[in-house]
Amino acid sequence: QTLTQIKQRGKLIVGTEPTFPPFEFVDEKNQVVGFDIDIAMELAKRLGVKLEIVSLPFDSLIPALQQGKIDLAIAGMTITKERAKVVDFSKPYFEANQAIVVRKDSKFEPKKLEDLVGQKVAVQLGTTGDLVVSDITGINVVRFQKFTDAFLELQNGRVDAVVLDEAPAKAYVKKFSKFSISSIVDTGETYGIAVKKGNKELLNFVNQTLDIMKGSGQYNKLLQKWFE
Ligand code: ARG
Numbered sequence: 001q002t003l004t005q006i007k008q009r010g011k012l013i014v015g016t017e018p019t020f021p022p023f024e025f026v027d028e029k030n031q032v033v034g035f036d037i038d039i040a041m042e043l044a045k046r047l048g049v050k051l052e053i054v055s056l057p058f059d060s061l062i063p064a065l066q067q068g069k070i071d072l073a074i075a076g077m078t079i080t081k082e083r084a085k086v087v088d089f090s091k092p093y094f095e096a097n098q099a100i101v102v103r104k105d106s107k108f109e110p111k112k113l114e115d116l117v118g119q120k121v122a123v124q125l126g127t128t129g130d131l132v133v134s135d136i137t138g139i140n141v142v143r144f145q146k147f148t149d150a151f152l153e154l155q156n157g158r159v160d161a162v163v164l165d166e167a168p169a170k171a172y173v174k175k176f177s178k179f180s181i182s183s184i185v186d187t188g189e190t191y192g193i194a195v196k197k198g199n200k201e202l203l204n205f206v207n208q209t210l211d212i213m214k215g216s217g218q219y220n221k222l223l224q225k226w227f228e
Contacts, residue, residue: 011050015070017058019147021171022226023076035226036074059126073194089192098185099169119160122150129163
């Protein structure tokens with residue numbers, strides 16, 4: 001979609017997977033909110049159109065972009081070589097590492113990914129967390145579409161750990177006092193906003209908006225709002 005087509009349509013369609021606080025999650029009013037959603041709102045505002053948020057499983061976001069069902073994927077999505085072959089990414093807008101989350105009462109304190117060998121570990125299907133644990137032989141990986149379900153399994157003792165990005169891990173641990181972060185795995189990831197491959201016009205617009213938001217202090221305000 002060109003910017004003109006998006007303006008004619010009157011709405012910007014953004015895909016996300018909303019079990020990833022504080023980037024995107026469902027609040028008490030059943031609204032999808034978060035850091036990424038505020039960025040999406042700013043993009044729509046600058047285009048002079050409405051924002052439509054489409055919630056999809058994380059591993060469906062890239063196919064949805066390719067099929068033109070969504071204009072952008074804003075989902076705390078790590079820029080990886082594999083993904084960059086099939087979609088285009090904006091400039092990096094956030095840095096991330098993986099975290100290992102366990103039940104406090106379990107006395108299981110993995111300090112590195114290798115400590116998860118022989119254990120049952122929940123991840124979100126298709127995420128970088130999925131990739132790093134699946135790379136190690138001997139880990140029993142259980143894949144979920146929603147992080148909320150992965151944490152339910154951890155709570156019920158059906159898995160021994162959940163591996164996910166650090167900021168959402170902190171958000172879940174804050175919300176559920178039963179969990180704790182046993183270690184951070186330095187993966188050195190950065191998040192980008194994804195557009196359909198070749199959509200330069202939309203990509204430039206996204207990059208310009210990120211620059212403006214950073215320059216004006218609006219970006220820092222959002223960090224303060226969502227990462228206190
Ligand atoms: N950063 C990780 C990845 O790109 C996890 C992203 C999950 N995002 C989400 N909205 N569920 O694979």
